[in-house]
Amino acid sequence: MATIAREAHKIRWRYLLDRERVLGSLLISPAIGYIVLLVGVPLLLAIYLSFTNAISGHLEADFVGLKNFRTIVSDPIFLQALQNTFIFTFVSQLIVVILAKILALALVKSFPGRPLARFLILLPWVAPISLTTLAWDWVLGASNSSLSVINWTLRAVGVLGPTDWIYWTAFPSSAMAAIILIHVWRMLPFATIILLAGLTSIPQEIHDAATVDGAGFWRRLFEITLPLMLPIVAVAVLFGIIFTATDMTVVYILTRGGPYNSTHVLASLAWQRGIFGGQLGEGAAIAIFLLPLLVIVAFLMLRLARRTEVV
């Protein structure tokens, strides 16, 4: 009797397995198809276009080898954009990680009003960035500095003299500071929420055991919390790098790359040349410089995933 049941069970399972393979690939193929056709193929097309003299409006294009790359690397605006991409990303992410760590340590404690605080802190990440950059434009007075609430406040507290102004987007340095400020403002909630998830996942017993053994706050912070948090900090930073380095919305809305093309990033310059200027080949060549960064980040993420035993 038992043998028959086992046999029946086996047959049923083999039958199921066979069908599972078929059904499994059937169900996943639309997703793979969409991604291959509209992400994979365009990615290759981007690389191909960077070696051509394609312009918008004409579908035929000639292969021109490295000409686009030679043009852009001798272009000071491109070099500035490359440098800006690194500066904006590095500086804003550095500030974000430090502030997010502090904020996450504060928010991990439960206190009355914490859900509200969490909601409010999250707003910058959730609201559409093109709209909030516009709001920052108005707050800073980038387009109307004589009406800026920040200028009024700085004057009221005595930082600015009666005749001083900050023209945020009129000078390269203040324009860059404004762009970094917006990136920090926007990415801080994201990093905080991820770090918070990491903090709450550290079992309380570890802390308790260390406290019993005589470890103080700082020792627990440096020898337990930070090492255990490292993978999660890495996740936050890697996403942060991608989102910041590839963003063109902040620059486009706030400065359009100005003054004098001093605040362009790779993405905004690629748009300027490729779409606005119609030089698809050159635009593609500029955008391609983002690719190594992506490859490195993807590689690090996979390693991270493996170390934490996901794969």
Added chain:
Amino acid sequence: MLRGLKKLGAQISLYALVLLFVAFAVFPFYWMTVSTFKRNEDLFHVATDPAHNPYLFNLPPTLEHLTQLFFETRYVTFVLNTLFVGVLVVGITLLISVPGGYSLARLSGQWGEKLGIGIFLTYLVPPTLLFIPLARLIALLGLQDTLWSLVLIYPTFTIPFCTWLMMGFFKSIPKDLEEQALVDGCSRLGAVIKTVLPLAVPGLLTVVIFSFTLVMQEFVYALTFILSVGKMTISLGVPIALVLDVYRWGPLMAATLISSIPVAILYNLFLDRFIAGFTGGAVKG
């Protein structure tokens, strides 16, 4: 006594710290709100006058910017366009990523997880790397300056993330349920629809909200594909084409305020699941 004081001090500094961060985060939203309801004479008062505190309403508030926004600008068109694109993209995303996530979680064996990570990584390929070749593709398909271009392209970033989300979600539902239904004579698909899908409703809602907020936030593709004001979505139309006037900040801030807050509230409801999606395996438990 001393310990009590120390504790109180810690509590106060904690609040002060959180308050500082909250102030930084909400300041632009506060400013949108103030600007929405201020009269123009109050709003555009030059910032050199120390007696004119811009944080306060120096004149009674007004709804004039809101009526202007709804009746004198294309804002309503932008909202309708966004809804059109949003609903279609959400539909496509559900149709493709729910079965995909199920397949990765249950049917694909060992390579399911790896494939899942592969799909998730495509979420990292940014629009800024793809807008040039896609502009070419959209032109080839004759879809330039149509909302269909956005309907076609937006799923490229909603599908990877949502497939990954649904994979995690299906994994958290016990297998026994379907197996029970299979033993009872259901077909695989029937078993899934009868037992798993009802349990997956929170996951489906997450996909809906997340896809929709991504559509709301997208700017680069819209800027690239859309030229006519009548075809613009909120995130493109408001900063680019809402009011072409120097003193436009009242209706502009009204538009940013009404467009941001609903998204923020929806997103917040499903926050924990998004975090789980982003952190993946790096957080256990």
